[in-house]
Every structure is written in structure tokens, then in C-alpha cells.
Amino acid sequence: MKKAAVPGDPEAGKPADAHLVETRLASTEILKGNFLHAMRDTVSLPDGTQATREYIIHPGAVMIVAQCDDGRLVLERQYRYPVQAVMVEFPAGKLDPGEASLACAQRELLEETGYTAREWARAGVLHPVISYSTEFIDIWFARGLAQGPRKLDAGEFLDVFTATPAELLAWCANGQVTDAKTLTGALWLQNVLSGAWALDWQPAIA
Amino acid sequence: MKKAAVPGDPEAGKPADAHLVETRLASTEILKGNFLHAMRDTVSLPDGTQATREYIIHPGAVMIVAQCDDGRLVLERQYRYPVQAVMVEFPAGKLDPGEASLACAQRELLEETGYTAREWARAGVLHPVISYSTEFIDIWFARGLAQGPRKLDAGEFLDVFTATPAELLAWCANGQVTDAKTLTGALWLQNVLSGAWALDWQPAIA
Numbered sequence: 001m002k003k004a005a006v007p008g009d010p011e012a013g014k015p016a017d018a019h020l021v022e023t024r025l026a027s028t029e030i031l032k033g034n035f036l037h038a039m040r041d042t043v044s045l046p047d048g049t050q051a052t053r054e055y056i057i058h059p060g061a062v063m064i065v066a067q068c069d070d071g072r073l074v075l076e077r078q079y080r081y082p083v084q085a086v087m088v089e090f091p092a093g094k095l096d097p098g099e100a101s102l103a104c105a106q107r108e109l110l111e112e113t114g115y116t117a118r119e120w121a122r123a124g125v126l127h128p129v130i131s132y133s134t135e136f137i138d139i140w141f142a143r144g145l146a147q148g149p150r151k152l153d154a155g156e157f158l159d160v161f162t163a164t165p166a167e168l169l170a171w172c173a174n175g176q177v178t179d180a181k182t183l184t185g186a187l188w189l190q191n192v193l194s195g196a197w198a199l200d201w202q203p204a205i206a
Numbered sequence: 207m208k209k210a211a212v213p214g215d216p217e218a219g220k221p222a223d224a225h226l227v228e229t230r231l232a233s234t235e236i237l238k239g240n241f242l243h244a245m246r247d248t249v250s251l252p253d254g255t256q257a258t259r260e261y262i263i264h265p266g267a268v269m270i271v272a273q274c275d276d277g278r279l280v281l282e283r284q285y286r287y288p289v290q291a292v293m294v295e296f297p298a299g300k301l302d303p304g305e306a307s308l309a310c311a312q313r314e315l316l317e318e319t320g321y322t323a324r325e326w327a328r329a330g331v332l333h334p335v336i337s338y339s340t341e342f343i344d345i346w347f348a349r350g351l352a353q354g355p356r357k358l359d360a361g362e363f364l365d366v367f368t369a370t371p372a373e374l375l376a377w378c379a380n381g382q383v384t385d386a387k388t389l390t391g392a393l394w395l396q397n398v399l400s401g402a403w404a405l406d407w408q409p410a411i412a
Contacts, residue, residue, distance in 0.1 A: 017283075017285070017292050019363065019365075020283065020284065020285040020292050020363050020364070020365065021285050021292070022285050022287050030237060030239055030242075031236060031237040031242075031244060033236055033237075033244070033246060033260045034246070034258055034260060035258075035259075035260040035338070036236075036237075036244055036260040036261075036262075036338060038237060038239070038242055038244065040239060040240070041287070043287060045361055045363065046285075046363050047363075049361060051361050052240055052241075053241075053287040053288070054239045054240060054241040054242040055242075055287065055288035056242075056262070056288075056338070077223075077226065078226065079223070079226040079227050079228050079252075080333075080336040080337065081228050081247070081249060081259040081261065082259070082261035082262075082335070082336060082337070082338060082339055082340050083333050083336050083340060083342070086223050086226050086227070087333070087336055089336075124379075124381045124384065125381065125384050126384050126385075126386045126389055127286075127289050127293070127384045127385055127386060128334045128335050128386040129288070129334050129335050129339070129341075129386075130286040130288060130289050130293055130295075130385050131286065131288070132241065132242060132262070132288060133288055133335065134288050134289060135335075136289070136384075137386075155251055155255060155257050157225065157226050157251065157252050157253075158226070159225075159226065169397075169402075172393065173330075173397065173402075173403045175330050175331065178330070178331050178332050178333050178342075179332075179333055179336050180332045180333060180334040180335075180343075180386035180387060180389075180390055181386060183332055183386075183389070183390040183393055184386055184389040184390060184393070186393055187378065187389055187390070187392055187393040187396070190393070190396070190397075191375075191379065191396075196375075196379075197379045
């Protein structure tokens with residue numbers, strides 16, 4: 001097996017990755033829908049041959065792991081048409097044009113669940129679809145919650161409920177939670193609660 | 207806050223979900239690319255109004271958490287054009303038409319890494335993109351590994367390497383692993399290794 005430069009390894013980085021990197025030669029819009037926006041790029045492969053790459057352009061999103069003072073988590077149940085199922089998820093939503101990640105997290109939590117939070121911590125980022133979308137999702141934790149009315153968009157239907165971390169992890173194990181962003185949130189939650197992974201808390205922005 | 211039927215709750219199920227479920231009224235193909243295949247459906251919302259849903263049709267995929275006898279995990283480094291980065295991932299690949307999930311997992315592990323495994327266990331499924339793709343990824347664990355030559359497709363460039371579970375989890379914590387399927391695999395791995403979650407092992411199929 002070829003010894004590869006691994007993350008954190010001094011060998012990692014651009015020169016070591018030259019045998020993997022693809023370079024854009026041309027780009028064409030192939031779909032401008034109401035929601036989906038897709039491109040087809042021609043790329044140069046590491047061996048100099050050419051290939052095409054088709055992918056969805058996405059503005060990016062946030063997800064919020066919001067924990068009440070009693071330890072319960074704020075979750076949603078929402079019908080997700082592409083998978084034809086009601087899914088259990090952490091609250092999440094797309095960035096508006098020019099919107100900062102924390103501002104989006106505060107807005108989405110309030111609009112979808114009615115909760116505001118006194119403190120926030122950015123845990124990291126996840127890429128849900130690295131093979132065919134530019135989408136990233138910033139993972140936020142929130143605490144110091146206060147509940148008010150939610151402000152759903154027209155045509156938006158979702159239930160808000162709370163569950164303990166143990167309940168959420170049981171649903172991840174038994175297949176009742178299969179949404180990748182929520183499973184990633186569960187990984188973060190489990191390690192934050194155990195003390196293995198640390199968060200850097202900051203006050204909410206006005 | 208509205209009390210919602212939660213997963214595992216006897217209230218859950220179709221009647222309780224009527225206030226969430228969307229029903230297809232019509233469906234139109236809006237993109238048939240070399241790789242991406244997209245539809246636009248008109249749906250009836252729970253309040254009887256109509257909306258459109260655009261989404262990618264995907265055949266489904268598998269991911270393999272393969273652990274060597276010494277505990278090290280088989281990982282890949284691959285350039286992912288939509289996110290413009292070399293990503294650390296568990297081996298994964300799409301189902302061929304009519305292909306069973308385990309057969310696909312065995313084929314993809316062999317083709318991409320050269321490894322075969324004596325024993326397999328299906329951990330569960332994840333949905334990477336519930337808002338705009340039908341994609342599911344079956345999560346397989348593999349053990350009893352033997353290494354041989356890999357059989358990459360033409361135009362496929364990826365490094366194979368191994369790392370300890372502790373290394374992988376550190377990369378998840380520090381942002382060097384951001385691929386949602388791999389983060390979900392890390393959640394499974396951590397809980398399988400701790401004994402919190404159980405796997406049902408079976409022999410490889412011929």
C-alpha cells in the first residue's frame with residue numbers, strides 16, 4: 001500500500017497532493033431551477049486526461065445543537081420529500097446571501113423553534129455531499145435557551161420537541177435517526193458531554 | 207410547544223404525521239446529465255396548498271468501516287471537486303443497478319483499497335442530503351481483512367492509508383475530517399468500540 005500523506009502530517013499539502021488534485025478547465029451551467037442550481041465543469045485529472053464533474057451549487061447552511069438547562073435537546077420532525085419520510089433532525093437552515101454563520105444560526109433557531117440562546121459555540125463544519133454539491137454546514141452549539149413563538153415561513157411544516165441525549169443516541173443506534181447532519185451532531189454531542197471534545201463559547205450577537 | 211409524536215412513540219406513524227406529509231401531484235425531469243439526474247415534483251402540502259420540490263435521483267451507496275486485526279482503520283484520501291479539497295474518507299461507492307448492498311460493499315472495498323474481509327456487519331443507513339437527494343448510504347463494518355491489489359476505475363485517483371480510531375476521532379474533532387458519511391462512521395465506530403452499540407456479524411458472500 002502506498003504511504004499517503006495523512007492529515008496533520010507534514011507531508012500533507014499541495015505538493016504532496018499533486019497526484020490527486022483536479023483543475024478546472026471550463027464550466028457550464030446545466031440547471032437553474034427554482035431551488036437546484038447545477039454546473040458541469042471540465043477538469044484536468046492528475047494524469048493530464050480530462051473528465052467532467054457535475055455538481056450542485058449551494059450557499060451553505062448551519063445546524064444547531066441546542067441544549068436546554070435540564071440537558072434536553074431541541075429537535076424537529078419534518079417531512080423530507082426526497083426520502084419520503086418524516087425525519088428527526090437538529091434545527092438547520094441555509095445562509096441568506098451575505099449572512100454570517102452565527103447570525104444565520106440564531107435566525108434559524110428562532111424561526112423554526114422559537115428558541116433564543118444566550119451562548120453559542122461553533123463546533124466545526126461538515127460537508128454532506130462531497131461528490132456532487134458545494135454544500136457545507138456549520139455546526140453550532142447553543143445554551144442558555146429561552147422559548148418564545150416560532151416564525152415559520154409560509155408552506156413550512158415541522159414539529160418541535162425535546163429529547164434527552166440518551167434518547168437521541170438510542171435513535172441513532174436503532175435507525176430512527178438517519179439524517180447525516182444530525183448523526184454528525186450526535187458525534188459532537190457525545191464527545192462534548194464526555195469532555196473529550198471542547199467547545200469555545202461566546203455570547204449571542206445582537 | 208406542541209407535543210409531537212417522537213420516534214418509537216406509539217403516537218408516531220401515518221395518522222400522527224398527516225400534518226407534515228407532502229403528496230406528489232406531478233413529476234417532471236429537469237436534468238439528465240452525465241452524472242446528475244434531477245426531478246421537479248409538484249406536491250400538495252399538509253394545508254392543501256401546492257409547492258414544488260426539486261431533487262437529485264441517486265441509486266444509493268455503501269460505506270465501509272474496515273478494521274485491520276491490529277485495530278487500524280482503512281481510509282482514503284481523495285480530491286473532491288465540488289468542495290475543492292482532498293478529503294479523508296471511509297471507502298464508499300454507488301450501487302450498480304440491481305446490486306445488493308453487501309455485494310456492493312465487498313466490490314467497492316476491493317476495487318478502491320485491495321482489501322477483502324472475512325466478516326461483515328450492516329450497522330445502519332444514513333441519508334446525506336434529505337433536502338434535495340434520494341441518496342442513502344448503507345453503513346457496513348468489515349473485519350478479518352486480507353490485502354491484495356486494488357482495481358481502480360480509469361480516471362480514479364485516491365490514496366489508501368490506515369489510521370488508528372484515536373487518530374480518526376482526533377481529525378473529526380479538529381476539522382481535518384468533515385465528510386458527513388465519515389463523521390457518521392466515526393459515531394458508529396466510537397460506540398461499537400465502547401460496547402455501547404452492537405453489530406451483527408455475518409460471513410462475506412461468495
